[in-house]
Structure formats: structure tokens, C-alpha cells
Amino acid sequence: MRATATSDILPDDVLVEISRVLAVQCQESLSNLSRCSKHLHHITTPYLYRDVRLSRVQAVPLFFQALCYHPDRAHRIRSLNVTGENYPTESENLMPNLDVGEIFTHISHSVPIRQFMEYLQAPIDPVWHYTNRYELGDQGFWLALLVLQLPGLREITVELNRNAFDFEVLFRWAAMNTDGRNFFPSLTTVKIDVNRNQPWAGVELVPLLNVPSLRNVTLVRVHRLNYLGQSVVSQIRSLDLDESLTYSGDVLRLLEGCSHLQTLRIRQPPSLRHREGLEYDILRVLSDTAATSLEDLDYYGCGLSRDHQVVNMADFINLKKLKIASPMILPRPTEGPGSAGAPGSSGESDSGCGLLPLRNIRELTLYISSDWGPLEPVWPAVVDLITTKRLPPTLMTLYLQWLPDHVVVREEMTGLKTVVQAAHKCGLRLHLIEEDVWWPGSTREIVVSEDADVEDLGPMYADMEDLGAMYADVEDLGAMDLDTEQQSVGEIRQGILGRLWETGRRWMAVCFKRLKSLWEV
Known part of the structure; x- marks a missing residue:
């Protein structure tokens, strides 16, 4: 009776809006609401059967x-x-x-x-x-x-x-x-x-990709792709390969048919049968098939080529967002006077980077990782890319993104400071993005203001490193020989709790400082 009375009091347009919101946020609540009365069942049924999640x-x-x-x-x-x-x-x-x-x-x-x-x-x-x-x-x-x-x-x-x-x-x-x-x-x-429990499982993709109306395809841990004709996937506009397609030839063959591709995201699986220079081959295939349609490109590879090649990016006239691994912007090694005239260089060899010109890029993201090698040459390459005046005037924002366990920020402060100074000098907005290793998909982002110093960005990363060191101590505790009389378990536990308390205190100080700055604004 209470539900019936409530449904009679609320106007139908309000009930429709409630049903619309619940259909997106909590379908189970929408299902419960539909059982309250015949009137509510009539209103909620179209939304209950529009987006079905089982x-x-x-x-x-x-x-x-x-x-x-x-x-x-x-x-x-x-x-x-x-x-x-x-x-x-x-x-x-x-x-x-x-x-x-x-x-x-x-x-x-x-x-x-x-x-x-x-x-x-x-x-x-x-x-x-x-x-x-x-x-x-x-x-x-x-x-x-x-x-x-x-x-x-x-x-x-x-x-x-x-x-x-x-x-x-x-x-x-x-x-x-x-x-x-x-x-x-x-x-x-x-x-x-495809669930991680069986990483080698797969589905037959060719018939699925043959649906004429198909526009957006996301494949997660799908490793198999049989022969594919180019006319099959020409209708696809958005393609997301998340740890999918184990063989590099399958990746290239699929991209060769995507002649109207607008958005591409690739996360190479660690088990990929990698061939040298695959990241550059992908760019060349896209230049031949989807250069005029591609607007957003996001590429993250596990294994990258050590031979930095030249790709003429001038054909990507509509490319607005580009995310690539930082080694791809490293200067090419010079092998004499003839190296500057490499095919496809188009006179851009003096800039060092082989991925120029970037004509209409508005957002550029560089993935930073020590897994690809030492980071010492990366920071000068980023500074060189910013200061050579080869970046288009449309570029407004530069992102540097990494995983916590791939970059030791405290050791890279000097290199970061040079990038910050170069970005401010050229009028670029600089964002530092750190992916959360504990919560996949979530990130922590810092927007570096013009008057900021890199040392001021340290507290969050320093606390995180202390927290990581604390967990390393916990792991070391399990590996220790407890029979030794060098240090008791109680002393080790007391030391870990002390570091935990200190880390929590510093985190609280950072939070209060940020709340205070927001309040003053």
C-alpha cells in the first residue's frame, strides 16, 4: 500500500526520470520498483528491457x-x-x-x-x-x-x-x-x-566482424584470428585490442581492412609473437589505409624496437589525440652524412624524432616505463621534441603517463624538472598521470601549473614510495630466516607499524593541504 500511495503522489514524468536513472545505475533496484504496483510496472518495463545486464x-x-x-x-x-x-x-x-x-x-x-x-x-x-x-x-x-x-x-x-x-x-x-x-x-x-582463467581461449571473429552495421569492436584477451578479407571490416570505426591477437601478422591484417577507422587502441599482450619494428609497421599500415579518417590513436607495446625508424606522419591530417611509448620519440642514431636523407624523412631528420610532422595534434601522451630501458635519454628527447618548434600550434596539452612500479619518481626529479621548464617556456599544459596498480583503470593526475616546481609535486609520490617500501618489508619478512638472532619478529613488526603510521600521517598532511588550497580558491 505504501508503494502504491507513493506512485500515486509522484507524477508520471518524475517516475519516468527515476526509471531512466535506475536503468543506468542500478538495474536491480529498477526491477524491485517494477514489482511495487501495476502502475509502476507499466512505467518501468520499457527501461527494464532496454539495457539488460545479466x-x-x-x-x-x-x-x-x-x-x-x-x-x-x-x-x-x-x-x-x-x-x-x-x-x-x-x-x-x-x-x-x-x-x-x-x-x-x-x-x-x-x-x-x-x-x-x-x-x-x-x-x-x-x-x-x-x-x-x-x-x-x-x-x-x-x-x-x-x-x-x-x-x-x-x-x-x-x-x-x-x-x-x-x-x-x-x-x-x-x-x-x-x-x-x-x-x-x-x-x-x-x-x-575472454576470461583470464583460460588466456588461450578464443572465438571465431571473422563472421562476427562481417555484420554490416558494426562500428565499434572491443576484444579483450582474444588471441585467434583466421583469414580475413579486407572488405570484411571496412565498416569499423572504433577498434580496441586489449591484450588480443597473439600474432603480430593478425594485427596488421586486421588493420589493413579498416579503411574508415577513427579510433584505435592497442594494448599488446605479453605473449605476443613480437617482430622487430611492429609499432612502426602499424603506423605505416594506418598511413596507407586510414590516414584521412583516424582521429585518436593509443598504442602501448610490451616489447619495442631498438631501431628507431622514420614514419611520415603528415598523412594523418585528422589525428587529434596521439598516445605512444616514449622510446618512439628518441633520436635516431646517425650513421654518417647519408643517414639524414633516409626515405620518408621529408627533411625532418634534424629534429631527431622520426615521427614528424604531427600536423593537427591537440593532445600528446607519452608512456614512460623503465621496462623499455633506462630513462636518462627519454627526458632530453621530450625536451627536444618540445623546443624544436616542430610541434603544431594546435597542441595544447602534453601528458606523461606511467605505472607506479615502472618509474621511480624520486630518482627522475631532475629529468622531470627539465620537461616542466620546457613545457612552460613553450606554453604547453603539462599533466603527470600515474596509473593505480591496485585499482586497474583508475589514475592519479597532477596538472603542473606555470609557477609550480617539481619538488612541490613530491609528497604524493614520496608517500607512495614509502608505502611500497613498507609492503616490500612485509614480503621480506616472509623470506627471512626466523631462526637468526639478528632481529626479532616483534621488532620487525614494530618497525613496519611505525612506517605505516608515518606514511598515514604524511598522507593526511597532504590531504589537509589540498583541502585548504581548495577552500581558499
């Missing part, structure tokens, strides 16, 4: 069963996100919760599903599935049937813990259909994440 994989067949009873709701679904625990491998995990006979009665009236089952040579008969390899508990089987029930699907995100055979076959069958039907007329965004 956090438990076992919910896929149950949700499919619900759509069989209410087929009109399937047309409202625009995005599907399926993640969760390990997929069930036995039908017993799902069978008690399903009305299998009723489900197969409903899907027998679906033309796409009936044709797909015929392609699998699997009759629409629940008894048949009890005894064959297309088990009712197979993840790919139910995922394929669910996707086929969503004609208005625009976005799909799937986390796979192992190969999903039927899910792969679904797109292969859709691409091979002879009657000209497009079973995914609205699908624009696809993200496939």
Missing part, C-alpha cells in the same frame, strides 16, 4: 524463457551485457529451473531460430538435447538463441570463460545465409572478453 550466466536461459512468454519485450532490448561466474558445463545446473517443453514450443515458431537449428542439424526437440552434445546447459547454445530473439539489439558485451561453440557458429551461419536476410540489422557495438 550478472549471472545461469540467468541467460531463464531470461530467454521469460522472453518466450513475452516476445514483445524482446523488441525493446537495445543492449545486452552478460558477465559473471564460470559457465555451467552440465545440464543439471539449469534443467530444474526451466520449462524446457514450453520453451521449445515457443521457439519452434521463430523463423531465425528454426533455421539456425537446422543449420546445426539439431531438431527442435528437448528430448534430443538431453542425449547430444548440444546440452541444455551449454553457454553458447543459450546465448545464441537469446541473441537471435533480439532483432533491435545494438550493443552486446559477453565475457567468455571458455570457447562458446554455438555462439561462434551463430555469426558464421548468419553471414552465410543465402536468402539475404540480415539477422543483426542494428548491431553496432560488440565487446568480447
Whole structure:
């Protein structure tokens, strides 16, 4: 009664706005709200079935069963996100919760599903599935049937813990259909994440990339790519390869077909079959295929070439954001008078950097890492890049980004100071970004003001280094021989707690200082 009274008091436009917000922030709360009254159920249903997120994989067949009873709701679904625990491998995990006979009665009236089952040579008969390899508990089987029930699907995100055979076959069958039907007329965004539990798992990508409406593709830890024709992926606008495609040839072959690519992000997997100069080969392929369309390029490689090559970047006329590894801007070694006239240098050899000119770049990010070698030559190269007057006037912001365990900031203060001074002299905004090793995806960013000194930026990094040293002490404690009489465990523990207290005190001082500055502003 309380929920009904509340829904009567609030106007419908307010309830619609609440439903819209809950659909984005907390779908479970939206589901609970829809059960309060018939009026609320009527208002929330369009939002409840617009962006569907199934956090438990076992919910896929149950949700499919619900759509069989209410087929009109399937047309409202625009995005599907399926993640969760390990997929069930036995039908017993799902069978008690399903009305299998009723489900197969409903899907027998679906033309796409009936044709797909015929392609699998699997009759629409629940008894048949009890005894064959297309088990009712197979993840790919139910995922394929669910996707086929969503004609208005625009976005799909799937986390796979192992190969999903039927899910792969679904797109292969859709691409091979002879009657000209497009079973995914609205699908624009696809993200496939292969779980870390099986890093060598993969999915058949070629049929999936053949969807004509596809524009955005994200592949996470997907390592396999068979032969790919250039006409298959020409429609893709955004491509994100996160630790995907183990063989470098697959990366180049995929990029060769992306003739309208606008955004590219590559994070090379540590297991990549790396070939020397791959990062430069990627730039050359992009220069041939997507030079006029590419606007945002983000490349981070685990292994980089020691032979710094020349790539004429003048063809990238629309490139606005560029993120590359810092070794790529190091000066090329001179081998005599003829080295300045290397092919493709275009007279830019005197600047030292082989990635010029950068015509319309607005944001430049350099990844800094000691894994690529000592950082002593990096700072002069950054200063040289800034002060040679070869950077375009459109460049307003320079970012330096690193991982905490890849750069010891305290040891690099001198080099950082020279970069800060050069950036201020040339009127560039300088941002220092540090990725959080404990919280992947989050960063800490410092905007260096014109009157700032690098030493003033030290407290946060110094505290972080002290904290890292403290954890190193904890690890050393486990490796110590406790039988020795040099130092007792109690003394070691007391020392670690003392450092922890000191680190916390310094962190609090930094926080109060920042709050005070914000208050004064």
C-alpha cells in the first residue's frame, strides 16, 4: 500500500526520470520498483528491457524463457551485457529451473531460430538435447538463441570463460545465409572478453566482424584470428585490442581492412609473437589505409624496437589525440652524412624524432616505463621534441603517463624538472598521470601549473614510495630466516607499524593541504 500511495503522489514524468536513472545505475533496484504496483510496472518495463545486464550466466536461459512468454519485450532490448561466474558445463545446473517443453514450443515458431537449428542439424526437440552434445546447459547454445530473439539489439558485451561453440557458429551461419536476410540489422557495438582463467581461449571473429552495421569492436584477451578479407571490416570505426591477437601478422591484417577507422587502441599482450619494428609497421599500415579518417590513436607495446625508424606522419591530417611509448620519440642514431636523407624523412631528420610532422595534434601522451630501458635519454628527447618548434600550434596539452612500479619518481626529479621548464617556456599544459596498480583503470593526475616546481609535486609520490617500501618489508619478512638472532619478529613488526603510521600521517598532511588550497580558491 505504501508503494502504491507513493506512485500515486509522484507524477508520471518524475517516475519516468527515476526509471531512466535506475536503468543506468542500478538495474536491480529498477526491477524491485517494477514489482511495487501495476502502475509502476507499466512505467518501468520499457527501461527494464532496454539495457539488460545479466550478472549471472545461469540467468541467460531463464531470461530467454521469460522472453518466450513475452516476445514483445524482446523488441525493446537495445543492449545486452552478460558477465559473471564460470559457465555451467552440465545440464543439471539449469534443467530444474526451466520449462524446457514450453520453451521449445515457443521457439519452434521463430523463423531465425528454426533455421539456425537446422543449420546445426539439431531438431527442435528437448528430448534430443538431453542425449547430444548440444546440452541444455551449454553457454553458447543459450546465448545464441537469446541473441537471435533480439532483432533491435545494438550493443552486446559477453565475457567468455571458455570457447562458446554455438555462439561462434551463430555469426558464421548468419553471414552465410543465402536468402539475404540480415539477422543483426542494428548491431553496432560488440565487446568480447575472454576470461583470464583460460588466456588461450578464443572465438571465431571473422563472421562476427562481417555484420554490416558494426562500428565499434572491443576484444579483450582474444588471441585467434583466421583469414580475413579486407572488405570484411571496412565498416569499423572504433577498434580496441586489449591484450588480443597473439600474432603480430593478425594485427596488421586486421588493420589493413579498416579503411574508415577513427579510433584505435592497442594494448599488446605479453605473449605476443613480437617482430622487430611492429609499432612502426602499424603506423605505416594506418598511413596507407586510414590516414584521412583516424582521429585518436593509443598504442602501448610490451616489447619495442631498438631501431628507431622514420614514419611520415603528415598523412594523418585528422589525428587529434596521439598516445605512444616514449622510446618512439628518441633520436635516431646517425650513421654518417647519408643517414639524414633516409626515405620518408621529408627533411625532418634534424629534429631527431622520426615521427614528424604531427600536423593537427591537440593532445600528446607519452608512456614512460623503465621496462623499455633506462630513462636518462627519454627526458632530453621530450625536451627536444618540445623546443624544436616542430610541434603544431594546435597542441595544447602534453601528458606523461606511467605505472607506479615502472618509474621511480624520486630518482627522475631532475629529468622531470627539465620537461616542466620546457613545457612552460613553450606554453604547453603539462599533466603527470600515474596509473593505480591496485585499482586497474583508475589514475592519479597532477596538472603542473606555470609557477609550480617539481619538488612541490613530491609528497604524493614520496608517500607512495614509502608505502611500497613498507609492503616490500612485509614480503621480506616472509623470506627471512626466523631462526637468526639478528632481529626479532616483534621488532620487525614494530618497525613496519611505525612506517605505516608515518606514511598515514604524511598522507593526511597532504590531504589537509589540498583541502585548504581548495577552500581558499
